[in-house]
Amino acid sequence: MTLTFRQQLNSRLRQRFYRWLDKRQPASAEVRLRQHLLFVFPTAYGGWFVLLIVLLYLFGTNYQNNLILLCAYLLLSLFCFCILAAFFNLYQLKISAGSVPIGYAGSAVQLTLRLDNYQHKKMCAVSGQNFTPLFFETLPKEIQLDLYPHRRGYYQLQRFTVGSSYPFGLIRCWTHIQLQQPYWVYPEPAELPSSVSTATLQPPDHPDQLAPYYAGAPASAIDWKRLAKNPWQPVIRQYSPSTTAQHPRHLMVDATGLALERQLSEFCALLLQFEQQGQSYSLSTPGTEITASHGQAHLHRCLQALALC
Amino acid sequence: MLNPGFVYIALLLQLLLLALLQDGLSWWSSLVLLCILLFKYTSVRAHKPVRMMTVNALAVLLCLLLLSQLWQQDMQDSMLQLLFFSAALRLFSIASELRHAKKLVWVQYFLISTGFMLNQSLWFAAAVFLLFFSNLYLHYLLFAPVQRRQLHWSEFRLLLWVMPLCIALFVLFPRLPPLWQTDRQHQAQTGLADELSLGGLERLVQNDSLAFRVEFNSEKPPQQELYWRAKVFERFNGQDWLPDVLPASAPLSAQQARYHYQLVVEPHFQRSLFSLGQVHQIQGQIRPGAAGLIESYQQISRRFSYGLSSDGEAVAQQNNEEATRNLRLPHSNPQASALALQLKQQHTTASAYAQALYQHFQNNQFSYSLRPPVLNKEAQIDQFLFEHQIGFCGHYASAAAYLFRAAGIPARVVGGYQGGSWQVPGNYLQVLQKDAHAWVEYLDQGRWRRFDATAIVAPLRLTQGLADALSLSERQFLDQFFQQGMLGEWLQQLEWLDYYWSVWVLSFDQNEQRFIWQHLQSLPWLWIGATLLASLLLALVLYMLVQHKAENQNHALRRLMFKVLKPYGLKTDNQTMESYLSDLMLAHPQQRATLDQLLLAYQRFEFAEQQEQLQQCRKLLYQLSKNKL
Numbered sequence: 001m002t003l004t005f006r007q008q009l010n011s012r013l014r015q016r017f018y019r020w021l022d023k024r025q026p027a028s029a030e031v032r033l034r035q036h037l038l039f040v041f042p043t044a045y046g047g048w049f050v051l052l053i054v055l056l057y058l059f060g061t062n063y064q065n066n067l068i069l070l071c072a073y074l075l076l077s078l079f080c081f082c083i084l085a086a087f088f089n090l091y092q093l094k095i096s097a098g099s100v101p102i103g104y105a106g107s108a109v110q111l112t113l114r115l116d117n118y119q120h121k122k123m124c125a126v127s128g129q130n131f132t133p134l135f136f137e138t139l140p141k142e143i144q145l146d147l148y149p150h151r152r153g154y155y156q157l158q159r160f161t162v163g164s165s166y167p168f169g170l171i172r173c174w175t176h177i178q179l180q181q182p183y184w185v186y187p188e189p190a191e192l193p194s195s196v197s198t199a200t201l202q203p204p205d206h207p208d209q210l211a212p213y214y215a216g217a218p219a220s221a222i223d224w225k226r227l228a229k230n231p232w233q234p235v236i237r238q239y240s241p242s243t244t245a246q247h248p249r250h251l252m253v254d255a256t257g258l259a260l261e262r263q264l265s266e267f268c269a270l271l272l273q274f275e276q277q278g279q280s281y282s283l284s285t286p287g288t289e290i291t292a293s294h295g296q297a298h299l300h301r302c303l304q305a306l307a308l309c
Numbered sequence: 310m311l312n313p314g315f316v317y318i319a320l321l322l323q324l325l326l327l328a329l330l331q332d333g334l335s336w337w338s339s340l341v342l343l344c345i346l347l348f349k350y351t352s353v354r355a356h357k358p359v360r361m362m363t364v365n366a367l368a369v370l371l372c373l374l375l376l377s378q379l380w381q382q383d384m385q386d387s388m389l390q391l392l393f394f395s396a397a398l399r400l401f402s403i404a405s406e407l408r409h410a411k412k413l414v415w416v417q418y419f420l421i422s423t424g425f426m427l428n429q430s431l432w433f434a435a436a437v438f439l440l441f442f443s444n445l446y447l448h449y450l451l452f453a454p455v456q457r458r459q460l461h462w463s464e465f466r467l468l469l470w471v472m473p474l475c476i477a478l479f480v481l482f483p484r485l486p487p488l489w490q491t492d493r494q495h496q497a498q499t500g501l502a503d504e505l506s507l508g509g510l511e512r513l514v515q516n517d518s519l520a521f522r523v524e525f526n527s528e529k530p531p532q533q534e535l536y537w538r539a540k541v542f543e544r545f546n547g548q549d550w551l552p553d554v555l556p557a558s559a560p561l562s563a564q565q566a567r568y569h570y571q572l573v574v575e576p577h578f579q580r581s582l583f584s585l586g587q588v589h590q591i592q593g594q595i596r597p598g599a600a601g602l603i604e605s606y607q608q609i610s611r612r613f614s615y616g617l618s619s620d621g622e623a624v625a626q627q628n629n630e631e632a633t634r635n636l637r638l639p640h641s642n643p644q645a646s647a648l649a650l651q652l653k654q655q656h657t658t659a660s661a662y663a664q665a666l667y668q669h670f671q672n673n674q675f676s677y678s679l680r681p682p683v684l685n686k687e688a689q690i691d692q693f694l695f696e697h698q699i700g701f702c703g704h705y706a707s708a709a710a711y712l713f714r715a716a717g718i719p720a721r722v723v724g725g726y727q728g729g730s731w732q733v734p735g736n737y738l739q740v741l742q743k744d745a746h747a748w749v750e751y752l753d754q755g756r757w758r759r760f761d762a763t764a765i766v767a768p769l770r771l772t773q774g775l776a777d778a779l780s781l782s783e784r785q786f787l788d789q790f791f792q793q794g795m796l797g798e799w800l801q802q803l804e805w806l807d808y809y810w811s812v813w814v815l816s817f818d819q820n821e822q823r824f825i826w827q828h829l830q831s832l833p834w835l836w837i838g839a840t841l842l843a844s845l846l847l848a849l850v851l852y853m854l855v856q857h858k859a860e861n862q863n864h865a866l867r868r869l870m871f872k873v874l875k876p877y878g879l880k881t882d883n884q885t886m887e888s889y890l891s892d893l894m895l896a897h898p899q900q901r902a903t904l905d906q907l908l909l910a911y912q913r914f915e916f917a918e919q920q921e922q923l924q925q926c927r928k929l930l931y932q933l934s935k936n937k938l
Contacts, residue, residue: 045411048415049415052415052418052419055419056418056419056422058488059422059423061484061485061486061487061488062487062488062489063426063487064487064610064818065425065426065429066429066479066814066815066817067425067429067434067437067814067815068422068423068425068426069479069484070475070479070814071418071421071422071425071441072422073475073478073479073482074441074471074475075418076475076478077471077472077474077475077478078445078471080474081467081470081471081474082467085463085467120463122463123452123453123454137454137457165452166452167449167452167453167463167464167467168448168449168451168452169411169448169451169452
């Protein structure tokens with residue numbers, strides 16, 4: 001009973017603290033760490049260190065031993081300057097949100113944050129609820145966060161912590177910051193059954209033309225049969241847009257419940273495939289209607305619609 | 310993960326610490342510690358982890374050993390050993406856990422600092438501080454990245470910033486008196502010994518350190534009256550003079566006194582204190598002792614201050630028992646006893662007898678020396694008085710007291726200090742250990758009169774100090790204790806350093822702190838503030854002038870351009886210089902090249918801040934003005 005009460009109290013306090021933080025530092029695209037954002041507190045070892053100083057002071061006083069007192073003062077002034085050093089280690093660091101990253105459900109999303117004024121900042125730890133904690137001896141220009149796998153959707157990067165107990169581990173300076181850093185998690189692309197792909201979705205095996213392979217050409221466009229015959233000269237199929245535009249593919253999300261997820265996964269895979277094949281496609285979900293088109297922007301619009309279903 | 314160098318550095322540190330703290334460790338604990346460190350070294354080299362069981366078993370064993378030794382040892386030494394054991398065992402158990410290493414660093418801080426209980430000399434302190442900073446380095450390694458070994462400039466800068474704050478704290482942070490009483494059980498005593506042999510005081514005369522300092526409120530006694538009484542030796546065993554078990558003292562009689570003075574005594578770990586003649590009033594944690602002496606309630610283990618009022622008069626006799634006690638004499642020196650009887654027959658009163666003794670010492674070519682021949686016979690006083698006739702104060706005092714007692718006049722040997730040197734800046738008297746002296750007091754009409762044969766034999770000893778009373782070779786003999794021969798000057802410098810170390814650092818206390826505060830308050834703050842303000846203002850004005858000048862050049866150029874180019878065409882208000890010049894180029898095609906050059910030069914000067922283009926602009930403008938004409 002007491003435990004639950006304590007847990008409740010803890011969560012209440014945490015909530016209040018986060019509300020207070022939200023007021024103090026509302027989400028923004030970039031955050032410059034200033035006094036009002038940085039918290040400086042002694043660590044547990046710092047507490048033991050203070051105890052050491054007190055003990056030495058008592059010793060020095062009682063035996064009227066000036067050199068022991070001198071040691072105590074030396075440690076005390078070290079402690080005081082550690083406060084400043086810890087603070088200035090993070091002070092003026094600027095963290096800005098990068099581009100909006102995308103990922104697929106079930107796999108990690110990589111998120112890049114840009115740093116400014118990062119020189120001379122040492123031993124910084126970046127941690128948060130939904131990514132693997134990182135530790136840097138010296139800060140790089142950009143840091144990459146590996147977000148833990150999520151369900152599909154549109155997310156904001158949660159409030160995360162940047163902290164450092166440089167240089168002697170006595171004082172920890174930290175900040176909880178909230179960046180305006182959204183990211184998309186699209187449904188996980190399903191394995192397409194081969195029958196579907198060959199019968200209805202694969203383009204006819206009579207491409208408009210064949211062209212020699214060039215670096216960067218999609219691997220799916222490679223004509224594998226010809227590659228097997230003549231592996232030294234890979235060729236790719238090219239389809240003229242006019243032919244596919246004549247038959248725009250239309251996908252409609254109509255499932256509910258568990259089937260919905262399966263359908264979304266399937267559609268995700270299909271959309272990717274269509275885009276790869278250069279077909280034009282349209283999508284309708286319960287909330288949105290996207291007219292037929294193709295291209296990266298269109299693909300992402302469709303995938304985002306799927307993610308939000 | 311722990312830095313791979315951590316354990317090795319910690320091992321080296323503890324080994325050095327073991328060597329440094331030998332005084333506080335018993336032989337068996339040193340041995341055990343050495344074994345632990347060596348074993349740890351071999352196991353680290355072999356990458357063999359130490360089992361926690363072994364560590365715990367060792368800890369229990371060592372605690373039991375310490376407990377068994379507890380009653381034979383000083384409390385502080387036991388504590389030091391306990392700390393050292395815990396540090397060594399902590400190191401012993403470390404494999405690669407940060408948690409253990411943190412505790413180790415903590416304990417080592419404590420251990421290194423408590424090393425100052427043993428010794429506080431400059432050299433020892435330097436070594437201890439070196440270890441202290443090594444431990445700080447270990448502390449840094451704990452939190453630094455694993456492969457890092459070097460300190461960076463930013464960390465050094467941090468340490469440099471720490472120093473002034475540390476010194477300021479040391480000087481200004483309030484100090485408290487001891488919270489509870491602590492007595493060191495076997496702290497070496499300094500100063501006068503508890504017995505006076507014939508060749509006593511030799512050790513003290515070779516000691517240049519400070520004994521105490523005196524400040525007189527108004528009148529200062531003459532140099533030859535500065536006999537600082539500290540101890541009275543009333544029992545003679547045929548060889549040495551020993552203090553007697555003395556009864557409680559008589560209370561002081563509050564009288565008008567001539568001299569009022571304040572003494573600051575260096576710690577000598579004894580209770581005896583110093584006074585001049587008969588004391589009338591006392592201030593401080595002291596009490597009157599037997600035989601007119603002054604003593605403190607506790608051992609003087611830190612610098613101690615007290616005040617006295619006395620006049621130069623001889624000490625009064627306290628009771629009859631005192632007289633009889635000071636007559637007891639084993640007649641171990643027949644020749645001396647015979648001389649005493651002979652002189653006593655000629656001079657009946659005590660004062661006349663004393664005069665006769667002075668005469669005797671003066672007429673018989675007695676001389677003063679720090680290197681008297683060794684007295685090897687049973688009857689030492691006879692040998693001194695009738696064979697060698699060379700000695701220093703201990704010899705004269707011992708012999709004279711014997712002669713008084715042999716003649717039936719109560720007499721005793723007094724140990725203390727004589728003279729001292731007046732310090733010009735502070736106007737206080739500084740008495741060193743080498744001013745140690747011994748003389749005799751004999752009872753005459755209820756008062757203990759002073760008899761000092763040294764005053765006859767070596768009168769300069771009293772007025773000018775020890776060094777002047779000696780011959781050149783003797784002085785060189787004395788100097789060798791202070792200069793140690795070949796290193797000469799250099800060591801003298803270091804002695805000076807050590808002296809100021811002890812005065813300014815070791816014995817810095819509330820009094821001096823108060824003094825500094827008062828000094829700070831008495832500084833002319835108004836003037837300092839005014840000067841600071843004035844220099845700030847001056848700096849501001851200079852800065853603004855420089856700024857103004859930099860601004861001016863551009864401004865002046867623009868003005869010059871308007872003036873010169875006016876005949877070519879006027880510039881409208883909202884036109885930029887560039888568009889103005891290009892308008893002019895269109896309007897005056899014959900000047901196009903020059904104007905183009907001017908535009909380029911102007912832009913370079915104004916925006917790329919190429920100062921040399923200013924000259925170019927002026928040249929072109931001059932050309933333009935000439936061309937128009």
